[in-house]
Amino acid sequence: MGLFDSLFGGMESSKKLSPQEAFAGILLAASACDGHISDEEAANLTTAVGRMKLFEKVNGKQFGQVMDKLLGVLKKKGHDALMDGCCESLPKELSNAAFANACNIVLADGVVDQDEREFIEKLRKGLDVEASTAKMIAQVMVIKNKG
Numbered sequence: 001m002g003l004f005d006s007l008f009g010g011m012e013s014s015k016k017l018s019p020q021e022a023f024a025g026i027l028l029a030a031s032a033c034d035g036h037i038s039d040e041e042a043a044n045l046t047t048a049v050g051r052m053k054l055f056e057k058v059n060g061k062q063f064g065q066v067m068d069k070l071l072g073v074l075k076k077k078g079h080d081a082l083m084d085g086c087c088e089s090l091p092k093e094l095s096n097a098a099f100a101n102a103c104n105i106v107l108a109d110g111v112v113d114q115d116e117r118e119f120i121e122k123l124r125k126g127l128d129v130e131a132s133t134a135k136m137i138a139q140v141m142v143i144k145n146k147g
Contacts, residue, residue, distance in 0.1 A: 017089035020058055023098055024049055025070045025086035026123065029079040030102035033119035040108035048101045054094070080122070087126035095127040099134060103141040110145070 017025065027048060031041040049055045055063070073082050090098055102123055106116045124134045 017086060019089070019091050019094065020049075020054055021066050021070065022086040022089040022091075023052075023054060023094060023101075024063075024066055025073070025082050026090065026098045026102055026127075027105055028067070028070050028074060029083040029086065030105040030119065030123070032074055032079045032082075033106070034113055034115045038109045041105050044101075044105045044108045048104070052097075079119070083119070083123060083126060087123070090127065092128075095129055096133060096137065099123060099127050099129045100137045100141065103138050104144065107141050107145040 024045070027045045028037075031037040031045055049058075049063070058066070070082065073085070103120060106112060106120060120134075120138070123129075124131070129137075
């Protein structure tokens with residue numbers, strides 16, 4: 001790591017993300033993995049975190065600050081680096097929920113391109129989600145997003 005990397009931020013290993021930041025970061029990375037964030041993907045991210053107990057004590061201003069921090073990492077380091085840092089910080093008990101919500105976001109625009117397929121597989125491995133569980137989650141999300 002260079003001098004400027006440590007001075008100007010990013011996903012330094014010494015600075016662990018909060019569970020909220022890690023969860024939201026995974027969803028943001030899922031939104032951006034195909035090179036752009038669609039309106040449907042952004043709406044699904046906001047809806048997903050708005051329903052969770054994990055975010056019940058996070059107000060709008062705090063959530064905005066979290067998203068600004070994560071967007072900064074996304075712009076500087078890319079979606080893979082964001083995902084990797086978030087997977088390291090996310091509590092294990094939230095892995096399946098994060099994976100399910102990421103699948104939902106990827107499917108939000110109705111198209112799953114090769115970049116998104118590769119991202120989902122990397123995410124599955126990064127979160128240590130069993131292949132059979134991941135397949136079941138993906139099948140449910142496909143059904144949920146039809147029609």
